[in-house]
Each structure stands twice: as C-alpha cells, then as structure tokens.
Amino acid sequence: MTMKTNSGQPAEIGMAGLFAATWRREFLLSFRRKSDLVNPLIFFLMVATLFPLGVSPEPGFLSQLAPGVVWVAALLATLLSMDALFRSDYEDGSLEQLLLSPQPLFVVVLAKVLAHWVMTGLALTLMAPLLGLMLFLPAEGMPGLMLSLLLGTPTLSLVGAIGAALTVGLKKGGVLISLLVLPLYIPVLIFGSSAVQAAVTGLPLGGYLALLGALLALALGLAPLAISAALRISISS
Amino acid sequence: MGIKLSLTVVSQSVYNGAFRHYRPTLHFLKGFGLSEQLLTVKGLFCERDDRVLFSNLNFALHAGEIVQIEGQNGSGKTTLLRILSGLSRHYEGDICWRGEPVDEVREQYCRELLYFGHQAGVKAVLTPEENLRWYAALSPSINAHAIADALWQVGLRGYEDVPCHSLSAGQNRRVSLARLYLSQAPLWILDEPFTAIDKRGVAAKEQLLLQHARRGGSVLLTTHHELGIQGPVRKINLDQLAGTST
Numbered sequence: 472m473t474m475k476t477n478s479g480q481p482a483e484i485g486m487a488g489l490f491a492a493t494w495r496r497e498f499l500l501s502f503r504r505k506s507d508l509v510n511p512l513i514f515f516l517m518v519a520t521l522f523p524l525g526v527s528p529e530p531g532f533l534s535q536l537a538p539g540v541v542w543v544a545a546l547l548a549t550l551l552s553m554d555a556l557f558r559s560d561y562e563d564g565s566l567e568q569l570l571l572s573p574q575p576l577f578v579v580v581l582a583k584v585l586a587h588w589v590m591t592g593l594a595l596t597l598m599a600p601l602l603g604l605m606l607f608l609p610a611e612g613m614p615g616l617m618l619s620l621l622l623g624t625p626t627l628s629l630v631g632a633i634g635a636a637l638t639v640g641l642k643k644g645g646v647l648i649s650l651l652v653l654p655l656y657i658p659v660l661i662f663g664s665s666a667v668q669a670a671v672t673g674l675p676l677g678g679y680l681a682l683l684g685a686l687l688a689l690a691l692g693l694a695p696l697a698i699s700a701a702l703r704i705s706i707s708s
Numbered sequence: 709m710g711i712k713l714s715l716t717v718v719s720q721s722v723y724n725g726a727f728r729h730y731r732p733t734l735h736f737l738k739g740f741g742l743s744e745q746l747l748t749v750k751g752l753f754c755e756r757d758d759r760v761l762f763s764n765l766n767f768a769l770h771a772g773e774i775v776q777i778e779g780q781n782g783s784g785k786t787t788l789l790r791i792l793s794g795l796s797r798h799y800e801g802d803i804c805w806r807g808e809p810v811d812e813v814r815e816q817y818c819r820e821l822l823y824f825g826h827q828a829g830v831k832a833v834l835t836p837e838e839n840l841r842w843y844a845a846l847s848p849s850i851n852a853h854a855i856a857d858a859l860w861q862v863g864l865r866g867y868e869d870v871p872c873h874s875l876s877a878g879q880n881r882r883v884s885l886a887r888l889y890l891s892q893a894p895l896w897i898l899d900e901p902f903t904a905i906d907k908r909g910v911a912a913k914e915q916l917l918l919q920h921a922r923r924g925g926s927v928l929l930t931t932h933h934e935l936g937i938q939g940p941v942r943k944i945n946l947d948q949l950a951g952t953s954t
Contacts, residue, residue: 484845484848488845489845492841492842492845496834496842499834499838500831500834503834503871504833559831563827563828563829563830563831563832564825564826564828564829565830565831567795567823567825568823568829568843568846569846570795571793571794571795571818571821571823572818572846572847573815573816573818573819574846574847574848703797706795706796707795707796707797707798
C-alpha cells in the first residue's frame with residue numbers, strides 16, 4: 472500500500488474545531504439568507520400585534536393572557552423555522568457528505584441545532600420583553616418570561632430538530648413535523664407559561680425553572696443521538 | 709510459476725496475520741504480485757420497489773485500480789455506489805474494507821473514502837473557498853492548506869470569493885471536484901463526476917484519476933463518458949452482470 476492516510480497531512484481538527492467550523496458555517500449561511508433569519512421573528516411579532524386586535528385591547532384582560540400568548544407564539548415561531556434546518560443541506564447533497572464524515576455526527580448536529588437556537592430561540596427571548604409590553608404583562612413577570620424562554624427554547628429547538636431530521640427526506644415534511652413534535656412541546660409550554668404566571672403573581676418560580684432545566688438537560692443529552700440516527704434513516708431511503 | 713504462487717500465498721498469510729496493523733512496510737510485497745484488496749463485495753443483493761436491481765453481485769477492488777460501473781439508466785449504478793459508500797443500508801450481502809466487514813470499521817472506512825454524489829454538495833450562498841474549508845473540517849483526509857491551489861487546478865482561479873450561486877452548473881461541479889485534488893483518501897467513489905464538465909476539464913480529471921491509481925489509490929466510478937484513460941480500467945456492467953461475477 473503506497474498511500475497512508477495519516478502521513479504528511481495537517482493535524483486532525485478536534486471536536487472543538489469541528490464545532491467551531493460548523494457554527495461559523497451556519498452563521499454565514501443564515502446571514503447570507505436573511506429571510507430565514509427574520510421570518511420567525513416577524514411571525515412572533517405579528518401574533519403579539521394581532522392578538523389585541525382580535526380579542527380585546529383591554530389591559531387587564533390582555534395581561535392575564537400575556538404569559539400564554541407569548542409562550543405559544545415563541546413555540547410556533549420555533550416550530551415554523553424547524554423545517555428548514557436540514558432541508559437545504561439535504562437538497563444540495565451536503566447532508567450526504569456530513570454523514571460520510573469520520574468525525575462524530577452528534578458534534579456537528581449539536582453545533583447546527585445550537586446555532587439555530589441562537590438565531591431563533593435566543594432572538595425570540597431577547598424580543599420577548601417587547602411583546603410583554605405590548606400585551607401589558609406586569610413588569611414583575613419580565614424576568615420570569617425571559618428566564619423561562621431562555622431555558623425552554625433550546626429544548627424546543629433540540630426536539631424540533633428530531634422531527635426535522637425524520638421528515639427531511641419527504642417532499643412535504645412541514646405538517647408531519649408539527650404532528651410529531653407538538654406532543655413533546657406541550658410539557659415545555661406548560662412549565663414555561665406557568666413560570667411566567669408564577670412570576671406575575673409573586674410566587675417562587677424556581678421549581679418551574681428547575682423542571683425546564685431538567686427537560687433541557689435531557690434534550691441536550693439524548694436529542695443529538697436521536698437526530699443523528701434519524702438523519703441516517705432519512706438519507707438511507 | 710510455482711515459486712511465485714507459493715510466495716504469494718505465504719505473503720498473503722503473513723500479511724493477514726502478524727502485519728495486519730503494520731502496513732507501510734509491506735510495499736515490497738507488491739513485487740510478488742500481491743496487490744491489496746481494498747474493497748470486497750460478496751453476494752450483494754438489492755431490490756427497489758419490488759424490482760431486483762442486482763443479486764449475487766461479487767467483485768473486488770484492488771489498490772491501483774479504476775473500476776467503471778456501467779449500465780442503463782435505472783440499472784442501479786447510483787444505488788450501488790450509495791450502498792458501497794455506506795449511505796444506503798437497503799442491501800443484503802457482505803461488503804468488506806481491507807478484509808473486515810465495513811460496518812465494524814466504519815470510522816476508518818469514512819476516513820479513507822471520498823464520495824462524490826449526484827448532488828455536488830456545494831452551498832449556493834457560500835464561496836468556493838468557504839465550501840471547501842467546510843469539507844476540510846469534516847474530513848481529515850482533506851488538506852485545508854492547498855485549497856487555493858486546488859481551485860486554481862480546477863480552473864476557478866479568480867472565483868474564490870464569488871458566491872456559488874453566481875457560478876455556472878459546471879463551475880459548481882468543479883468546486884466539488886476540487887476535493888479530489890485535496891484528498892488523501894485511497895478510495896474514491898464518484899457518481900457521474902463529469903456531468904456538466906467541459907472536454908478539457910474531463911481530460912484533466914481523467915489524468916487525476918490515473919495519477920491517483922498510480923499512487924496506489926483506487927477509483928470506483930459511473931459515467932456515460934467514454935473514458936480516455938490509458939491504464940488499469942476495468943468495467944463492471946450491471947445489465948449483464950445481474951447474478952454473475954467478474
């Protein structure tokens with residue numbers, strides 16, 4: 472054998488390097504394709520704008536609904552953006568190359584999902600106080616709202632990515648993702664909006680945040696493995 | 709003749725035994741007529757939508773060999789290459805890499821494989837250089853330091869910073885083909901690598917394949933072009949071959 476793969480070539484980049492490279496690529500892709508970046512945020516803002524028009528502009532009524540509305544809007548905005556996560560990689564063949572890489576797939580997958588979260592979930596979290604104001608959420612509720620979104624939205628991204636990975640091979644995966652993923656979103660929604668309610672009424676919200684944190688830890692540990700397996704199945708067919 | 713045969717047998721058994729993990733010193737064995745079997749396929753069977761694409765397909769790919777898979781449209785060329793690359797698991801039979809089942813040495817196999825699929829795997833909003841940098845991060849067998857050089861080799865000099873969506877179809881394929889100049893992987897699996905490439909480009913790529921084979925690598929490819937390579941090219945025809953071996 473005259474060729475040896477390990478001879479005379481640059482040192483292998485480690486997991487951190489791979490994570491950083493993926494992260495950089497995802498950001499480059501998003502900033503050059505701005506519509507993907509802005510769509511979920513506009514959706515989020517639209518819900519909060521239309522809600523008072525459709526229901527009632529009365530502050531007392533809206534402030535009661537605000538925790539739930541902001542959380543539901545954040546959840547749907549995340550769900551809306553999930554379908555695109557692996558779609559373009561699937562269509563242009565990058566996903567095949569990703570699966571054939573000797574590097575551990577879950578690192579790349581985790582980097583992709585976390586980059587996606589920074590551009591949707593984190594952006595939604597930072598935007599949430601504005602929506603809270605529009606819906607007359609009492610000022611005491613704001614820290615609870617932001618903390619619960621900060622802990623809850625990464626779980627939504629991770630779980631949503633499993634659905635995206637399973638449906639990426641299908642022509643119209645969008646509806647199927649919702650069906651697959653919504654049941655798993657419900658606990659996050661319940662604990663998230665309960666945390667905000669608790670913050671508004673002055674009750675301790677540590678318990679809710681702990682539960683959201685536990686869900687996040689579970690999703691961080693298991694979702695990348697599920698996503699990797701789902702991608703292999705989707706590409707194989 | 710008899711001496712040569714027995715030497716080959718001995719060297720093979722030595723090779724499979726003690727020196728299995730110490731390959732670089734085995735160069736000299738090539739002189740005795742031993743060329744290493746890289747990929748071995750035994751009894752491969754695949755059916756798709758209740759149609760048997762191939763059954764009992766047997767062949768071996770040796771180091772330094774170029775094998776062209778032939779067949780009509782729909783005869784299963786792409787499916788075969790996807791199975792061999794490990795992308796598709798819809799098959800029965802054994803695929804071995806350097807004598808070991810490919811599923812058991814998956815990571816090593818991926819390290820030594822370069823796969824070029826139907827879709828080029830080029831991101832339209834990234835520049836050629838950014839695309840190749842990503843591949844270098846994904847695969848240790850791709851040399852990131854030679855990217856500018858490789859782009860020059862595939863005729864994309866001056867296009868390093870142009871987003872791929874403003875390049876032509878052929879240029880996009882060339883971006884992906886630049887990986888061949890960067891790769892140090894011994895096994896290349898190429899699915900229609902010459903699609904949308906002009907005549908001069910094809911000739912240059914054929915030279916590259918030949919060079920790769922001479923360095924001891926091997927190539928498995930499908931193409932509808934008539935290959936102009938003067939060298940160790942073997943053809944496997946899927947239309948005739950269903951059920952037989954080479």
